[in-house]
Amino acid sequence: MKLDKQSIEQHNQGLTAKHQRALAFVSDDIPQVEDIIAKLEKFQIAIPSWALGTGGTRFGRFTGKGEPGSLEQKIEDVGLLHALNKSSGAISLHIPWDIPEDANKIKELAASHGLVFDAVNSNTFQDQPGQAYSYKFGSLHHVDPKVRKQAVDHNIDVINHGIALGSKALTVWLADGSSFPGQLNFREAFQNTLESLKEIYAHLPEDWKLFVEYKAFEPFFYSTTIGDWGQSLLLASKLGSKAYTLVDLGHHLPNANIEQIVSLLLMEGKLGGFHFNDSKYADDDLTAGSIKPYQLFLIFNELVDGMDARGIDHSSGLGWMIDASHNLKDPLVDLLQSVEAIKIAYAQALLVDRVALKQAQQANDVVRAQEILQHAFRTDVRSIVAEARLRQGAALNPVALFNELDVRGKLIAERGSQSVATGL
Ligand code: LRH
Ligand code: MN
Ligand code: MN
Secondary structure, eight states: OOOOHHHHHHHHHHHHHHHHHHHHHHHTTOTTHHHHHHHHHHOOOBEEGGGSSOOOBTTBOOOOSSOOOSHHHHHHHHHHHHHHHSOOOEEEOBTTTSOOSSHHHHHHHHHHTTOEEOOEEOOOSSOOTTOSSOOTTOSTTOSSHHHHHHHHHHHHHHHHHHHHHTOOEEEEEOOOEESSTTSSOHHHHHHHHHHHHHHHHTTSOTTOEEEEEOOSSSSOSSEETTOSHHHHHHHHHHHOTTEEEEEETTSSOTTOOHHHHHHHHHHTTOEEEEEEOBOSSSSOOBOTTSSOHHHHHHHHHHHHHHHTTTOSSGGGTOEEEEOOOOSSSOHHHHHHHHHHHHHHHHHHHHHSOHHHHHHHHHTTOHHHHHHHHHHHHTSOOHHHHHHHHHHTTOOSSHHHHHHHTTHHHHHHHHHOSSOTTTOO
16 A cells, blocks of 8 residues: 555645644744754665564564565565655565565665665574574684685575665674573684684675664674674774664663664764664663653764764765664554654754853863753753654654554555464
8 A cells, every 4th residue: 555645735734733732832032953954865775674573582482463474575565664754764674584586676666655675683592494504503603714705695596586675785783692601612712703704705895884783682692603792893994984883772782872882883984873762781682762761862862963064864875764662552653653752862863062062071060061961961952853754745643643543454455464473
């Protein structure tokens, strides 16, 4: 299904008066509001192909209906999101979960929804049917060179799929690690990973990037071979100028100061991009901004502080993506909420009075510095984000319109009510 312009316009008309009141009220105190709206209009956040169906925990999956069963339907879903918010104009594929059989056809279909292809993701954390060697004990770090070669070849294959689709980056996330002390030699595992990544790096086209994603633990519980930003940065630095560290917000040990990590990676020119999600405990993969919105704001505060002159949209070269899992909410609604939370955090970060903050820092005026940040964070910028959407022809309230139009009901009518994820 596709959303027609008329339904969006009709929805917007119904909300215009209320929206204008809220916008006028907040804009009164924000002289640079037009600049903020222009920046929000440009900002796009990619949707991963694996987030469109029901996710789960290792204890179960609860079925969703009308979920996409093919790559074509996943593209259709991202197209719906993009029509509703005009901020989800890219899709990120996980291979082999989503193999584009006919790249040109898939590209054309995506383009018909206004979508491009973001980073491609390799998968050496699961065994695939017919695969010669198992990844039970790791992939790029494996003690057996034959396993490493299989994993390297898979990554090269993923790059080739990405080239055909017009992607410009490969994201490598490894489950490689150990669950018991003594199980592996840390240095050898790291060296093997580096050597394997070098082989993959050698196949990157000139204008591509390699994102090295880190994760503190899980699926292994004693060590992860790329366990934190230091290890990722070490690899990225040794690999070369096309390699960067990717920050997944859920991949840190509890209470890590992610905004500080972001600021230093940015300073070093090694920040590749983000996988946005939120968590209370670890890799909970919850809706962005649902648990720690202040942290999300502080991350954007560092981004704006470090690179606002360049602008932080896609032209900055950073990868912006959601990486969440949906077990309770409709995945499409959840993704709309995540995109909204990210844009709110960005808008709030643009409000920070940087001159005053600098002065407060220079004067060690702790109270003033806190006031400045919290003033921005506590400003209700929702109407500013909505105005950016309105100007792009998207919905003033995407979640409300999704429900008004019964989008899920229509998808169920089209695709059937059997869950693709569980067959129930
Ligand atoms: C690992 C991860 C990584 C994978 C995705 C499915 O926890 O965040 O980015 O590619 O989940
Ligand atoms: Mn991730
Ligand atoms: Mn994760």
